[in-house]
Amino acid sequence: MPDDQILSVGIDLGTSTTQLILSRLTVKNFASAFSVPRINISKKEVIFKSNIIFTPLATQTEIDAAAITKFVADQYQAAGIDKHDIQMGAVIITGETARKENASAVTQALSGYAGDFVVATAGPDLESIIAGKGAGTNVTAKEHRCNVVNMDIGGGTSNLGLFSDEDILDTACFDVGGRLIKISPQTKEVTYISPKVMQLIQDLGLGIHKGMTVTPKQLQPIIDVLVNILENSIGLGEKNPYFERFITNHDLHLDKPIDGITFSGGVADCLNEELPADVFRYGDIGLLLGHGVRHSQIFKKQTVYPSVETIRATVVGAGSHTTDVTGSTIAYTDDILPLRNLPILKIAKSNEDVTETQLAQTVEERINWYKVQNELSNVALAFTGKHNPSFQDIQRYAAGIVKGAQELINKHEPLIIMVYEDMAKALGHSLFSQLPERYPFVCIDSVRVENGDYIDLGEPVAGGEVLPVIVKTLVFG
Known part of the structure; x- marks a missing residue:
């Protein structure tokens, strides 16, 4: 061909x-x-x-x-x-x-x-994954065999993703970005202040307001707080009193070592040693924030790895398609296929060999990554699984999945489970017994997927013994 x-x-x-x-x-x-x-x-x-x-x-x-x-x-x-x-x-x-x-x-x-x-x-959580993969942080973590956080510092938010050996372990998001204050490049007048920064200005007694002409020196106390929050986000420095206020959804669990940092987003292109004379040329505080980050504890105390992409890290070139089939050990209920463009939520292998309760907590937490404005759409849960699972393993996986996916089940979304190891039929039978009566689900194996992928599941072929699967992997520009 x-x-x-x-x-x-x-x-x-x-x-x-x-x-x-x-x-x-x-x-x-x-x-x-x-x-x-x-x-x-x-x-x-x-x-x-x-x-x-x-x-x-x-x-x-x-x-x-x-x-x-x-x-x-x-x-x-x-x-x-x-x-x-x-x-x-x-x-x-x-x-x-x-x-x-x-x-x-x-x-x-x-x-x-x-x-x-x-x-x-x-x-914010899915954006952290996409930006980290676009910046190549997952590859850096695998090559250096260490835990690396990508900081995607954009206009309104900073999205953090912690990668280990290509697995995403944790995410976070903060309302820290280069356009929280907008300034006219010509007149140096403030044209916009975000609500959280407005509150910060009042607390610091700075007297900055819309319509006011400002200098970099007047804005520096704000920059100092924002930079300190980013330092705190990876466990550096004394906790800033305004740290909690600037959390968008949640911060990182600092129970794992952080061995390195990568940067992406528009502000990553502003990490210059020296500030240009026209510091407001982009009409915002991005250059000041980038300069502050460059001279922060992050660069002094952490290894900073180069990124594949910075401002274009979340631009996606395409969805490349891998056509595959899964058969022999599939389990599914009738009349729910085909399904298209389901995002993959892959649980890290290190989070699988745990108790039923811990697995449920991980599944529940990861499902929340896919919420936008507190609204949850369906996802496909992916696991590596075990090569020779015991009956207890199968029961533990099924119970952890059903408990952790309760929010999806309450919405009556079809439960889509993908396992790389050859255990889908046994896991499917266990899921069937633990799910509500006649609950729609699909359990398939032997298809390799990663976080950030999307899948299509076709209608059964070969007398119902085989399901066509198309995996769409985002290709970063």
């Missing part, structure tokens, strides 16, 4: 900025002529990077969908690409933008701009 080339697009709608990447992917079928296709990317070439624009808003609570659509159309034209030539891609809506009232309307408006789209509205 000859290699095919396809065009893909990645669109990132962030708190502050929106950007687009076009890639040409060479896809190869690695299977023999007599087996099920296994389609993987053999080569990737970025052929176009858009300008990075400020995310257009119609109001403070509404994204300007028409402006976003026009931006995408204009970029296609600038690249000399017809939208009908795009075969796959991804839209990722992150940060404050994911909380806007019409986020879903924007994804629908853009859905005509690629063939087979992965669309994700990413809450």
